[in-house]
Amino acid sequence: MALDEAVLESAEPGGCYLRRYCWAGRSPHGATFGYFQPWACAESAARRRFPGADVPVVRRPTGGGVVFHDGDVTFSFVFPWPAPLTPGLVYRNIHLGVHAGLKMLGLASRLWAEPRPDKTLRVECFSAPEPMDLTHEDGAKFLGGALRRRRGVGLYQGSLRPEGFGAQPEMLWRAVEEGLALQWRTKFSPAKPRPCVAAEARRLDVERYRTKEWNRKR
Amino acid sequence: MTNPESCRYAKSHEWVCLEGDGAVVGLSDHAQKEITDVVFVELPKVGRKVGQGEAVAVVESVKAAFDFYAPVSGEVCAVNEELSSNPALVNQSPHDKGWFFKLKPSVPGEARQLMDHAAYQEFLKTAAH
Numbered sequence: 001m002a003l004d005e006a007v008l009e010s011a012e013p014g015g016c017y018l019r020r021y022c023w024a025g026r027s028p029h030g031a032t033f034g035y036f037q038p039w040a041c042a043e044s045a046a047r048r049r050f051p052g053a054d055v056p057v058v059r060r061p062t063g064g065g066v067v068f069h070d071g072d073v074t075f076s077f078v079f080p081w082p083a084p085l086t087p088g089l090v091y092r093n094i095h096l097g098v099h100a101g102l103k104m105l106g107l108a109s110r111l112w113a114e115p116r117p118d119k120t121l122r123v124e125c126f127s128a129p130e131p132m133d134l135t136h137e138d139g140a141k142f143l144g145g146a147l148r149r150r151r152g153v154g155l156y157q158g159s160l161r162p163e164g165f166g167a168q169p170e171m172l173w174r175a176v177e178e179g180l181a182l183q184w185r186t187k188f189s190p191a192k193p194r195p196c197v198a199a200e201a202r203r204l205d206v207e208r209y210r211t212k213e214w215n216r217k218r
Numbered sequence: 219m220t221n222p223e224s225c226r227y228a229k230s231h232e233w234v235c236l237e238g239d240g241a242v243v244g245l246s247d248h249a250q251k252e253i254t255d256v257v258f259v260e261l262p263k264v265g266r267k268v269g270q271g272e273a274v275a276v277v278e279s280v281k282a283a284f285d286f287y288a289p290v291s292g293e294v295c296a297v298n299e300e301l302s303s304n305p306a307l308v309n310q311s312p313h314d315k316g317w318f319f320k321l322k323p324s325v326p327g328e329a330r331q332l333m334d335h336a337a338y339q340e341f342l343k344t345a346a347h
Contacts, residue, residue, distance in 0.1 A: 035276065035283045036258035063258075064281035085231075085252035087282035121257055121281075130281070147282035150273070151230075 001032070002205035004076045005061050006197045008148065008155040011078050016186045020173055021074035029070040030056045032157070034063050034121070034146060039216040041123055042066050059215045062157045064146030065125040073160040073169050075176055079184060081154030087147055091132040093183060094156050098143055099134055101179020102172075107165055109134045112141070126161065136164050219314035222247065226289065226332035228271075229341065233313070234289040234329050241329065243289060244317040245277070245308055248342055253279045256308040261297040261319055268294060268321065270328055275318055277308065290328040292321035 007017050023030055029050055033042035039059070045066045046057045081090060095111060102109050112129040122128060125144040129135050134143035142165075145158035160176065162169050181188055193201065208214045220235040220242055227233050231249035235242045250256065258278040268274050268288040275286035297319040301307060307316040323329065333341055 034278075034281070036260070036278050061283065062281070063278040063283040083252075085249060085284070086254060087280045088254065090282070091280075145281070148284075149282065150285045 001058055001060060001209045002203075003193065003197075003201040004078070004155055004157060005204050005208075006201035007076075007078050007193065008061075008150055008153055009200065010194070010197045011080075011153045014080050015078070016080075016180075016184050016188070017076075017078040018177060018180060018188050019076045021069070021076070023069055023074070025056070027053060027055045029053065029068070030058065031066055031068050032058050032060045033066045035059065035061060035148070036063060036218070037065065037121075037123070038218050045124055057215065058209055059217070060146060060157055062146035062148045062155060064144070065122050065127075067125045067144065067159045069159065071162065071169070073162065073172050073176065075158050075160070075173070077156040077158070077180060079154050079156070080152065081149050082152045085149070088132055090147060090154060090156070091145065094145065094158070094180065095132055095134050095143060097179040097181075097183030098158075098160070098176055099179065100182055101175035101177070102134075104178060105167075105171060105175050107167060107172075107175065108137060109142070110137060110139075112139070125159070140164060220244070220317070222313050223335045225313070226329045226334060227338035227341075228287060228289040228332055230271075230287045232287060232289040232318075234332065236323075236329055239322065240295065240320055241290060241292065241323050242317050242320050245286065245312055246338070247312045250309050250312045250316070253277065253282075253284060254309075255279050256305045259301040259305045259308065259318070261301065262294050264294055264297060266294045267324070268292065270325070277305075286318065288321070289332060290321070290323050291325045292323040294319050294321045296320040 031046040112133045129141040142161045148155040225233040225235045231246045256279045260276040262274045270291045273285040274288045277284045
């Protein structure tokens with residue numbers, strides 16, 4: 001989370017940055033929840049998903065619902081987002097990119113087009129598809145994401161579930177990389193964060209994302 | 219209700235309307251339409267001193283959180299509590315019931331440097347908005 005925000009803050013004009021998460025530390029799993037969600041709601045969802053396990057539950061800077069990270073391909077994408085502001089168009093672009101990447105590898109997906117039945121936010125991101133989510137043919141959601149826009153730059157945090165593909169996560173990650181590169185007409189090269197970005201991420205990690213003040217702010 | 223034509227606008231789509239020695243702040247009609255259905259709003263605390271262009275509030279719509287910037291510097295003296303229970307007011311009434319907060323400006327003349335309504339309408343025609 002901290003590195004995502006540091007990259008969002010320091011993005012070069014026009015720059016695109018794609019990052020894949022590894023889940024490490026005291027638990028190989030974790031849960032993240034939306035900026036506006038109540039802590040109690042996210043924590044109880046995580047307890048139900050991981051009974052008896054001590055998993056980190058962290059508030060994201062992006063919107064949306066609770067996401068469980070247990071075997072998913074977790075990634076973030078920072079990109080120019082000048083105008084229009086419409087989030088649906090941004091989701092569509094990102095998810096069309098992944099859709100194209102999967103197609104290049106011979107994997108089918110569907111851009112969910114059904115309208116939302118209501119405007120209320122679902123507690124768990126993967127409980128049902130939202131417009132512009134990617135699903136399998138049977139409507140089972142496998143790609144969900146959430147956004148933050150700051151000073152004309154966007155941050156997308158996404159989770160791709162491998163179930164139902166019969167493909168390894170590495171192959172799905174390749175689809176994400178190649179699809180987003182195609183959709184954004186860019187090329188991703190492996191890189192480490194600049195020292196100032198890494199330092200800012202460490203600061204945000206300690207002063208925000210690991211604190212109760214942040215995670216339990218509501 | 220604030221008259222949209224008498225407001226000043228920031229490039230980041232906030233409006234400010236001067237009222238006596240205070241100012242009312244909100245999100246432009248154009249921006250609320252683009253952001254679509256607002257489901258949450260986080261407002262600054264009363265008493266907070268903010269600088270022009272500082273991120274002071276957050277709006278969520280369709281799983282996207284947007285930073286909201288102070289169009290002028292000053293001290294927040296009131297917030298629209300109704301938005302916490304009814305954030306849709308931002309969409310329904312962006313220049314009236316959907317106002318965000320009031321502040322006491324601290325830098326005279328800052329609002330006049332922002333776009334007037336006509337200039338904002340022209341700005342919206344450009345690709346850069």
